[in-house]
Amino acid sequence: MQTETRHLNILVGQSGGPTAVINSTLYGILKTRSVYPEITGIYGMINGIEGYLKGSMIDLSLLSQEEQELLKTTPGAYLGSCRYKMPEDQTSPIYQKMFDRLTEDQIDIVLYIGGNDSMDTVAKLSDYALKTGSSICFVGIPKTIDNDLCETDHTPGYGSAAKFVASNVRQIVMDAEVYQTKAVTIVEIMGRNAGWLTAAAKAARKYPEDNPVLIYLPEVNFYMDQMLNDVRELLKTKNAIVICISEGIHDEHGTLICEMGGRSATDVFGHKLLAGAGKVLENTIRQELGVKVRSVELNVTQRSSAVEASFTDVMEAVACGVKGVELAMEGWSGFMVTMHRIEDKVLYDIDYRGTKVTNVSNEVKSFPEKWITKGGTDISDEFLSYLIPLIQGESYPPMENGLPRFIYRKQSIG
């Protein structure tokens, strides 16, 4: 008696902004080959759905053991990424083209690693499959430093970015406090709609009254005059003031603070000058309060630093990759991997589950109002209980000649 052996081909794509651990998830997916003998091949879309539609695909089984290990600690997106939105209209020829290609490549499972928009892609493709009777299974795996996906305790990528933010804000504070002069330092942190990452700056404080003394999230309206008053007051008892802001802070009309800088500004060449929110605050404080001001935009380093990644985040990203394969093997098409914190345990522990991707794709999980304190200028200690487990442990990439060693595909002409 012979049991029929299934032969399954998996296609993986990465989409949206890169993180320190999106490749750790890819590593996790590759690791499942050893437990699922029915997995025949694991392929990668180059530059997500957009590249795949143009025919870009690689065979990931060609990666050596050593290369796979490097994936675990390589930032960016090994497969390349895209920001491509599938059309709302399912009669668009793009859908037929996509499924023709998948059929031609004998793909059974599509795993898509990404954020909000990528989950929209998974929702549309799994829905199309259902309607057309295709057996191809589509599973989403979360990834975003913004931590703004619903239905999951947190997202892979957030822990590492949060650790980078907290650690570097602490070090910027150490730097900012060396002089006796009155000075203000503004640190601008990523997060256009959600303040999760900026809130991590709270963990930078070494003691209760330590810097950063003011933290502003996009979940709260920002009032320039109130901020100036607060800074003026704080400068009476401190020499160095450090303020952390989300890039997406806005006034009560919803106007972004960063837009207030660029509207009329031009450089000597007549070019429009686009400045960030930090720069706008810097100029305002300098002119209104007459103190030394510096603004620091943490910029892409906060999402690209594998050197300062959280070990917990790396291992959870790996586990999400594994869970993605498990969900697909069980046939949960149109689902996304989720992480659930087991509340009644003494030690922090995560249970990996799945949720309908439509519960995630068009929603944003804002930073909870209950954790915003002091009239929108501070974060509660309860948030720290949530955050601290996510930034535990270090994950150093292998070093070569004093620098981190990564796996990479050489750039091609687009």
Added chain:
Amino acid sequence: MQTETRHLNILVGQSGGPTAVINSTLYGILKTRSVYPEITGIYGMINGIEGYLKGSMIDLSLLSQEEQELLKTTPGAYLGSCRYKMPEDQTSPIYQKMFDRLTEDQIDIVLYIGGNDSMDTVAKLSDYALKTGSSICFVGIPKTIDNDLCETDHTPGYGSAAKFVASNVRQIVMDAEVYQTKAVTIVEIMGRNAGWLTAAAKAARKYPEDNPVLIYLPEVNFYMDQMLNDVRELLKTKNAIVICISEGIHDEHGTLICEMGGRSATDVFGHKLLAGAGKVLENTIRQELGVKVRSVELNVTQRSSAVEASFTDVMEAVACGVKGVELAMEGWSGFMVTMHRIEDKVLYDIDYRGTKVTNVSNEVKSFPEKWITKGGTDISDEFLSYLIPLIQGESYPPMENGLPRFIYRKQSIG
């Protein structure tokens, strides 16, 4: 027969911009107590000469063993810093006040850790001591991320900043290359007059034609049109272009590129908008070439990151502290500790010596012209042979709750 035991008191100050390892030098100084029984006390000026003149001094022997160990991996400046220039006129009452205080505090040796300007202070004070017959010995210990001090192979602080720059530029490149769209990323690196730190971006390349493809130092005139032509040409064969620039790049008339942004620009509040050189290039490339552009200013994180410090740099900073005490014990007043690379050894090795501080105080060591290649847009491989030994090894601070643990003095009102 009884030999007279000397009783010596040492006073240490930190001055100028903070680095990742200026406290490692302080650690080295404290460690000398165990080999010199004649050292009675080691004191610290709070906020350098400026604070000391106001009476701010602490007893460093009160630091526990554990606190001393933390100093070794704490960024910023534990003692606080200042930017204070001693008057040229030695009849100024400041000099008499300074020496009265030193005499009152029974100080025999003053160690001043700093860069160019701090060495000017050492030069003036040692000269004044010589002229007035004071036996107080003044020794300078180098510190600057700029690496622009003469008479020394390199300066403590440079290796760690260079490692941070090379490592993070490499990671920014990984991040920048994920999309298929034509895009330019500009990374602005510290160094107003000397390009040493920006040159370290050369080490970020993983293979010869890799990003960053253009590197601009302040030692070479910057021509906007030539840069635009180079970028236009490079975009024909690459999707993502990464450019590294020193903050101090300037045109052939010596006008800083960063000044070209701010001259006429104001925000909606009417405040003058000061933008960095990276922002000016960003706006110019966006409008002239019509591609996606992002600029990243590494800012203070490059000098404040103890988490990404070079182990070699930390240990050399410690050794410079020890050598500073040695020079002072031998009576070399008016000297600065120097580092000499022993050229005929197979392995990298440093010999610690001393030089007259006047050889250093009013000079800047520019990045050598011989190492600037491709018409001022690249750096030679010979520079890498110089740089790579300085960034070897990692020096991780102790971690607590997922974040680096540091020693600090709480801020006081100035």
